[in-house]
Amino acid sequence: MNREALLLVEGKDDERVVDAITRGTQIHSTFEIRWADGFSWITLTLQTALRTTGLQRLGVVADADTDLAARWMSLRNILASRGYANVPESPDPKGTIIASPVPLRPRVGIWLMPDNCLPGMLEDFTALLVPPGDPLFVYARDCVRGLPHVRFPRSHIPKADIHTWLAWQEEPGKPLGTAITARFLDAALPPAQAFRQWLVRLFG
Amino acid sequence: MSDKLKLPSLWIKGFRCFGSLKIERLGRVNLIVGKNNSGKSSLLEALRLYASEAHPLVLLEILESRNEMAEPPEEVLLRKVDEPIRVPAVLHLFHGYPQAFGELAPIEVGPIEADRIPSLVIAATEQTAEHGHRRQNSLQSRGPALRIDFGGRERILPLEELVELLNRRRFYYDSEAVFRLPCVSLGRAGTDRFNKVARLWDRVALTEKESLVEEGLRILSPEIERVSFVGEEKLTGRIPVARTARSPKPVPLGNLGGGVNRVFELMLSTVNAEGGLLLVDEFEDDLHYSVQPQIWQKVFHLAENLNIQVFATTHSWDCVKAFQDAAASQQQEPVLIRLTRLDDDVVADIFEQREITIATQNEIEIR
Numbered sequence: 001m002n003r004e005a006l007l008l009v010e011g012k013d014d015e016r017v018v019d020a021i022t023r024g025t026q027i028h029s030t031f032e033i034r035w036a037d038g039f040s041w042i043t044l045t046l047q048t049a050l051r052t053t054g055l056q057r058l059g060v061v062a063d064a065d066t067d068l069a070a071r072w073m074s075l076r077n078i079l080a081s082r083g084y085a086n087v088p089e090s091p092d093p094k095g096t097i098i099a100s101p102v103p104l105r106p107r108v109g110i111w112l113m114p115d116n117c118l119p120g121m122l123e124d125f126t127a128l129l130v131p132p133g134d135p136l137f138v139y140a141r142d143c144v145r146g147l148p149h150v151r152f153p154r155s156h157i158p159k160a161d162i163h164t165w166l167a168w169q170e171e172p173g174k175p176l177g178t179a180i181t182a183r184f185l186d187a188a189l190p191p192a193q194a195f196r197q198w199l200v201r202l203f204g
Numbered sequence: 205m206s207d208k209l210k211l212p213s214l215w216i217k218g219f220r221c222f223g224s225l226k227i228e229r230l231g232r233v234n235l236i237v238g239k240n241n242s243g244k245s246s247l248l249e250a251l252r253l254y255a256s257e258a259h260p261l262v263l264l265e266i267l268e269s270r271n272e273m274a275e276p277p278e279e280v281l282l283r284k285v286d287e288p289i290r291v292p293a294v295l296h297l298f299h300g301y302p303q304a305f306g307e308l309a310p311i312e313v314g315p316i317e318a319d320r321i322p323s324l325v326i327a328a329t330e331q332t333a334e335h336g337h338r339r340q341n342s343l344q345s346r347g348p349a350l351r352i353d354f355g356g357r358e359r360i361l362p363l364e365e366l367v368e369l370l371n372r373r374r375f376y377y378d379s380e381a382v383f384r385l386p387c388v389s390l391g392r393a394g395t396d397r398f399n400k401v402a403r404l405w406d407r408v409a410l411t412e413k414e415s416l417v418e419e420g421l422r423i424l425s426p427e428i429e430r431v432s433f434v435g436e437e438k439l440t441g442r443i444p445v446a447r448t449a450r451s452p453k454p455v456p457l458g459n460l461g462g463g464v465n466r467v468f469e470l471m472l473s474t475v476n477a478e479g480g481l482l483l484v485d486e487f488e489d490d491l492h493y494s495v496q497p498q499i500w501q502k503v504f505h506l507a508e509n510l511n512i513q514v515f516a517t518t519h520s521w522d523c524v525k526a527f528q529d530a531a532a533s534q535q536q537e538p539v540l541i542r543l544t545r546l547d548d549d550v551v552a553d554i555f556e557q558r559e560i561t562i563a564t565q566n567e568i569e570i571r
Contacts, residue, residue: 003569006568034566034567034568036566044562045562047559048559048562048566048568048570049566051542051553051559052568052569052570053542053544054569055569104544104551
């Protein structure tokens with residue numbers, strides 16, 4: 001196990017997507033991933049994770065959610081309290097990388113799903129990996145929007161979209177990470193490349 | 205709870221690997237972690253010097269425990285101090301591997317804010333006729349010496365006096381008696397020397413504290429009823445034995461397992477440290493992970509009730525987890541201190557209870 005590189009993500013699906021996206025690159029399995037329970041867990045854990053013994057590189061993959069600026073500020077404040085005065089005002093669209101400001105503290109990378117610019121979540125990112133022109137995805141979205149009765153909150157519509165679509169693939173019901181390795185989703189598309197390049201810049 | 209900590213913070217300057225080590229906040233119970241050679245043992249040594257106000261016996265004991273006095277004492281303590289390489293053993297205590305007595309920066313140990321609580325300063329000096337030992341006319345009137353200042357009280361310790369002391373010293377001496385501030389050190393399991401454990405026992409035998417020790421022992425061996433010592437000091441050494449429900453005759457504690465011995469020594473050291481410091485090297489030695497939370501809880505409890513400040517070192521993740529587990533029910537926040545080498549110095553990272561919990565729950569390495 002590599003004790004020098006650590007990635008905090010919001011949940012198990014994020015872990016699987018990171019694994020699938022980095023497969024075949026030199027950084028695959030070179031860092032540890034921790035996840036638990038969403039963004040609040042990340043903010044709670046980040047302060048301590050920054051002080052992991054011997055840590056050289058620390059990444060955070062979080063959902064931008066409805067208010068990207070608020071999420072960014074909250075991460076920026078935590079970093080500032082640990083001596084990272086060099087965090088930019090807003091996220092880098094290519095994924096943010098912050099140099100270690102003092103000895104014994106890691107270089108830090110932040111990626112806000114889906115693309116460091118738009119509000120959204122992991123499922124919005126994976127929606128960007130649906131092969132262009134796929135006829136079922138448009139149909140799946142329409143289905144979700146035409147439901148006679150909705151049991152999930154509005155904010156989870158992107159989740160419903162992608163999982164509805166996944167239910168109609170050759171092997172229905174695959175989780176997001178597996179859908180990438182099974183090539184239902186296309187990891188060669190630009191959004192996946194950008195995310196992969198950020199991971200390589202951080203951990204490579 | 206109402207009793208103030210002996211040391212609310214710690215600043216060690218110029219001692220061994222510490223150029224300037226600042227620990228901004230200490231708890232009543234402090235667990236010290238860090239890689240090999242990060243200064244964990246040196247920190248305990250500095251506290252021993254502080255609590256004894258740099259008593260000569262403690263100085264000698266510290267040097268001997270690291271084999272820094274492997275040669276005859278006259279050789280290592282009184283070599284011509286300016287000869288290169290051949291330097292007096294006490295130089296080992298000073299930061300930055302100094303090679304000559306003249307170039308020593310003083311050692312300082314104390315709290316960061318030194319308004320109420322005294323600090324200890326040890327500096328190199330030259331003994332003058334005025335300081336000379338008048339009882340022993342064989343002593344030279346001039347020579348290298350240590351100037352020791354504790355809270356403004358100053359005394360001079362000629363190195364020659366250390367040599368004398370080493371020559372006179374017998375294998376038996378009551379090392380706990382030299383501490384101005386009560387201070388009991390527990391080394392690694394199985395390193396008891398000079399019947400130290402038996403002497404600690406003599407101090408509490410037939411008192412309430414004896415019962416506290418026996419209570420602690422029952423965490424591991426519920427069948428233990430009473431403990432006593434048997435054996436001839438000079439021949440076998442004095443050995444702890446227990447009366448148990450199962451055996452008609454007393455059983456040596458060693459017979460009940462290494463863990464029982466360790467807990468016995470730990471509890472005995474703790475109750476002897478009332479009003480002072482308890483220093484434990486490698487807390488988890490000989491202890492199965494499953495009993496460690498209970499043992500820690502006992503230590504927390506006794507530290508609170510007997511007004512003890514505890515400093516324990518560990519390498520073990522199980523020990524950190526047990527510490528966290530026991531700490532969760534504490535009112536007074538225990539603290540985990542990680543020491544890390546940085547250039548020619550050591551830095552301390554403090555982890556509070558909340559952070560230790562986050563680290564153990566998420567397997568974030570803080571050792």
